Amino acid sequence: MERITATYYIETPYAPExxxxxxxxxxxxxxxxxxxxxxxxxxxxxxxxxxSIELLETANEPAIPGAVxxxxxxHRAKVKVSWSIENFGYNLPVMVSTxxxxxxxxxQFTGLKLxxxxxxxxxxxxxxxxxxGIDGCRQLTNVYERPLIGTxxxxxxxxxxGDTAAMVKTLVEAGIDFVKDDELLSSSxxxxxxxxxxxxxxxxNAHADxxxxxxxxAFNISGEVDEMLQQYEKIVASGGTCAMIxxxxxxxxxxxxxxxxxxxxxxxxRNGWGMLTRHPLLGIDFRAYQKLWRLAGVDQLHxxxxxxxxxxxxxxxxxxxxxxxxxxxxxxxxMPVVSSGQWGGQAFETYRxxxxxxxxxxxxxxxxxxxxxxxxxxxxxxxxxxxxxxGLSLEEATKxxxxxxxxxxxxxxxxxxxxxxxxxxxxxxxx
Amino acid sequence: MERITATYYIETPYAPExxxxxxxxxxxxxxxxxxxxxxxxxxxxxxxxxxSIELLETANEPAIPGAVxxxxxxHRAKVKVSWSIENFGYNLPVMVSTxxxxxxxxxQFTGLKLxxxxxxxxxxxxxxxxxxGIDGCRQLTNVYERPLIGTxxxxxxxxxxGDTAAMVKTLVEAGIDFVKDDELLSSSxxxxxxxxxxxxxxxxNAHADxxxxxxxxAFNISGEVDEMLQQYEKIVASGGTCAMIxxxxxxxxxxxxxxxxxxxxxxxxRNGWGMLTRHPLLGIDFRAYQKLWRLAGVDQLHxxxxxxxxxxxxxxxxxxxxxxxxxxxxxxxxMPVVSSGQWGGQAFETYRxxxxxxxxxxxxxxxxxxxxxxxxxxxxxxxxxxxxxxGLSLEEATKxxxxxxxxxxxxxxxxxxxxxxxxxxxxxxxx
Numbered sequence: 020m021e022r023i024t025a026t027y028y029i030e031t032p033y034a035p036e037x038x039x040x041x042x043x044x045x046x047x048x049x050x051x052x053x054x055x056x057x058x059x060x061x062x063x064x065x066x067x068x069x070x071s072i073e074l075l076e077t078a079n080e081p082a083i084p085g086a087v088x089x090x091x092x093x094h095r096a097k098v099k100v101s102w103s104i105e106n107f108g109y110n111l112p113v114m115v116s117t118x119x120x121x122x123x124x125x126x127q128f129t130g131l132k133l134x135x136x137x138x139x140x141x142x143x144x145x146x147x148x149x150x151x152g153i154d155g156c157r158q159l160t161n162v163y164e165r166p167l168i169g170t171x172x173x174x175x176x177x178x179x180x181g182d183t184a185a186m187v188k189t190l191v192e193a194g195i196d197f198v199k200d201d202e203l204l205s206s207s208x209x210x211x212x213x214x215x216x217x218x219x220x221x222x223x224n225a226h227a228d229x230x231x232x233x234x235x236x237a238f239n240i241s242g243e244v245d246e247m248l249q250q251y252e253k254i255v256a257s258g259g260t261c262a263m264i265x266x267x268x269x270x271x272x273x274x275x276x277x278x279x280x281x282x283x284x285x286x287x288x289r290n291g292w293g294m295l296t297r298h299p300l301l302g303i304d305f306r307a308y309q310k311l312w313r314l315a316g317v318d319q320l321h322x323x324x325x326x327x328x329x330x331x332x333x334x335x336x337x338x339x340x341x342x343x344x345x346x347x348x349x350x351x352x353x354m355p356v357v358s359s360g361q362w363g364g365q366a367f368e369t370y371r372x373x374x375x376x377x378x379x380x381x382x383x384x385x386x387x388x389x390x391x392x393x394x395x396x397x398x399x400x401x402x403x404x405x406x407x408x409x410g411l412s413l414e415e416a417t418k419x420x421x422x423x424x425x426x427x428x429x430x431x432x433x434x435x436x437x438x439x440x441x442x443x444x445x446x447x448x449x450x
Numbered sequence: 451m452e453r454i455t456a457t458y459y460i461e462t463p464y465a466p467e468x469x470x471x472x473x474x475x476x477x478x479x480x481x482x483x484x485x486x487x488x489x490x491x492x493x494x495x496x497x498x499x500x501x502s503i504e505l506l507e508t509a510n511e512p513a514i515p516g517a518v519x520x521x522x523x524x525h526r527a528k529v530k531v532s533w534s535i536e537n538f539g540y541n542l543p544v545m546v547s548t549x550x551x552x553x554x555x556x557x558q559f560t561g562l563k564l565x566x567x568x569x570x571x572x573x574x575x576x577x578x579x580x581x582x583g584i585d586g587c588r589q590l591t592n593v594y595e596r597p598l599i600g601t602x603x604x605x606x607x608x609x610x611x612g613d614t615a616a617m618v619k620t621l622v623e624a625g626i627d628f629v630k631d632d633e634l635l636s637s638s639x640x641x642x643x644x645x646x647x648x649x650x651x652x653x654x655n656a657h658a659d660x661x662x663x664x665x666x667x668a669f670n671i672s673g674e675v676d677e678m679l680q681q682y683e684k685i686v687a688s689g690g691t692c693a694m695i696x697x698x699x700x701x702x703x704x705x706x707x708x709x710x711x712x713x714x715x716x717x718x719x720r721n722g723w724g725m726l727t728r729h730p731l732l733g734i735d736f737r738a739y740q741k742l743w744r745l746a747g748v749d750q751l752h753x754x755x756x757x758x759x760x761x762x763x764x765x766x767x768x769x770x771x772x773x774x775x776x777x778x779x780x781x782x783x784x785m786p787v788v789s790s791g792q793w794g795g796q797a798f799e800t801y802r803x804x805x806x807x808x809x810x811x812x813x814x815x816x817x818x819x820x821x822x823x824x825x826x827x828x829x830x831x832x833x834x835x836x837x838x839x840x841g842l843s844l845e846e847a848t849k850x851x852x853x854x855x856x857x858x859x860x861x862x863x864x865x866x867x868x869x870x871x872x873x874x875x876x877x878x879x880x881x
Contacts, residue, residue: 125760175479244706273675
């Protein structure tokens, strides 16, 4: 019978094998009381199994509150635990409750992070994965052999549908491939989502009629299930190609319901993610997380960016991009969304480390605040990526491409943030 | 215009007012680039406002990875930030993305926990809250003036529907008020949920026909939206009164969709909660969390228990019970579900500290493993609560109540776990 294997990075004041046994017991049928008709065979069938324990470093202080070590030693380890898929079948929420449920409550652990999930072959048949993914998003936007270039409407909240449409007009004329709502905006007092769809799609459809290029706009439909379905239909009826969902806020079941409609590419925004991963010994690593959302069917998934403005290290971002680009079954591959403080200058390092142009590369100020205008901003990003792929350095690119050279003058002094700070935690994260 | 105010416990290497300003900017329209038509009035309307900053202790090490302090000082503070409800209207997922979204990514914070949310009056009209709540659950089970006594079917996974029904028969004849599936079980290979509903409801309905007492069974319907709706209908058609949802795994939008069906009490299981709260300076405190799920409409919500087997301190459990029992608008009040290592002995301390019997009090082994049988186990729990409310001590109760006395002999040596260990972190949690 097929099994699902989860890899955890744990810390415990006890012997790791004992703590791992508690985990396996708590999260399956292990805590048996004597029950009539219960057999050893049933236990074997449904009990979780500790597959392996790899001892790592020892700490003198607990990472998070839990049982206290008498010797003042907290042992860290990589632990693999497996479950038969007979326990829950093809039910993602129950799988999540099994792999990420009460085990975070267990006092025997002073640290626990779900690092990865190995899923069995039959999941690849049961779940379709992204309906569009990288290939589908390329077809919808007619962009090949380079990243999709995208931007976010700013200010996040406050523009009227007409204001937004005017900005979209500037952007589509500038040659943008993708535009999105901010996650803080769905329907505000002065920008009803339906009205915004009307205003924005009028601009995008007119541009498509004239040029043949249909820009993808991710409308933020995050909300209640029925509302989301209504807004989804509105976007479809208006000729749109994409909807955005704040996946953590909406949740797994409702996100899958939306993905299952199969008519729009779904832009998966992971806001709230920092809460789930920022501590090196609590929560879930992106490698495990992205698998859940690919099974749910999101087509695009945020990964932060190289030299981003947030807390995340470049190593972590690269790992996340690689996780997204790793094939799952014969599913379409989810498109990594690179964003946060991007302006084109990071294209070189992003390409050097990932060797891929299968990205949605999002820049805000890097486009709208370009000294020669938004059109030059878009062109500068395309130039940066062409130069990166051609093996040029940033400096060499500035000599060939004038729009990119201007953006370097304006944005190039923005310091890469805290490159070295997280090496300590990063080494934990990569365990 | 009404505003929503969030209280955060933060840590930062910078001046707290600067970090708070970054938060407010990131999470509203604060990061303005120059946009045509943008006015100061629009900014005022949609910008988040830092309402207050209360300086607290200073730490020498950062709680979670982030910007590094040059002086090696990390300042902690309680910060209140408010948003106009015009930013997102009545949209819980977008509210969550605003209050709990990208702000966890901000490098200027080396700790950030959402402690509480103050919601405006109109939310009380827009959201109905629990359809049943404490009053409705009492009516459905016909239990008044004492806690509902409940138990969980164990082993979690492995029993057939017939096995489960046989155990339910024992329990209903023992006088139990409430029984639930384990969160690890929805449909396993040998216990299809529909079959389990048939088998269990046959027992419960027969008992109700005979005695007039309908025991509440929480079937775990956690899954995809359409599946959950089908299973919900199955439970209704079978005469059931309750469904259980693993709220973190299913998510906010789909949980609300189920609550909106209004025919069954919804048992909100918070498994996965430890991931969201266990670190004192990351995630969300229960006081804020329970408000979100009450707005979504869950009728019962887990709070752990006094002297529980998990990591959580008694103080934290008491705070959680009090949070649930605090009135929200004119809504029905959510019923706190006390569980984890409970056997009746904790009734005294639970009542002493909460002065309430408005609980669903869950015991596993405390009922099934009672030396005189499950019936005596249920009676012992009722006796413990009567004694607690009557002001008796545990010792005094054993002299009056023989079933309870037996349970003390069997379970009374189970040591309260780690009572003192978390005082340090608790003081942070209660900030």
